[in-house]
Amino acid sequence: MDAQSLNYQRVIDDALKILYSHHYRLMSRLLPRVIEQINLSEKELLEELRASPIGQVLQRLAAIAQGRLIEQRERILENIELVLQLLFWAPGAEDYSVPRAFWESELGRLLSQAKFRAYEPNELVSITQAAHRLGVTRPTIYRWMDERKLEYVRDEHSGRTFIIRRDVEALRQQLQESA
Structure with a gap:
């Protein structure tokens, strides 16, 4: 892996950890027994998150941002929208908004470049x-x-x-x- 791929992998891993943390907080209140059954090491958890559907979406978007993968525009935009909704759409809200500062973050820049290539x-x-x-x-x-x-x-x-x-x-x- 080149330096940019390694950097994107760290960005993806950080995003997956944020999403998992949010999900864990919600699930621990909704279904605490289910959460108690999850017994993975940090390394195993990260491997599971990377293999998850959202992990695969983020990997594809990183490959698109790097110019290593070409996909249909609609699919790229749908995947970006999915990530933004997961990150910014609060339960019970009618809509979501993305803070302008997000686009200056590493994940925001990754999504921006994937979108630009579409x-x-x-x-x-x-x-x-x-x-x-x-x-x-x-x-x-x-x-x-x-x-x-x-x-x-x-x-x-x-x-x-x-x-x-x-x-x-x-x-x-x-x-x-x-x-």
Whole structure:
């Protein structure tokens, strides 16, 4: 394994431990006898987590982020959405939001790069281009990104953020119709 693969493995392991910890807290209150039956060493537990469906999803997303695997866009986006929901959708909440700071974390950067690779360059526009096309300011674009009105991707290699062109055009059409 190269250095980036090892780094991604650590990021994946950390994410799996966070998800397991959350699940364990919930299950210990819901079904304490089931939790008591789990008797694995830390190493065995990590192996089980890596082999789990979410562990496999994270491994595939890491391979996509590294450019070692190509999958259909829909599957990549569904898998990213699954991870985000598991991390940020609180029980009982109607929806979830991802803190902007998450995208600066190692896992956020891994997901960003996988998402970036799901799109062709001609399907993306810069934030400035999106603002110009929609007739708004850059801060408005950022607000709409936070509100999930505009889908966006970040290229971790260049550090640039791009808006999905079809979302800009759909929002432009919507704004024109409401004007």
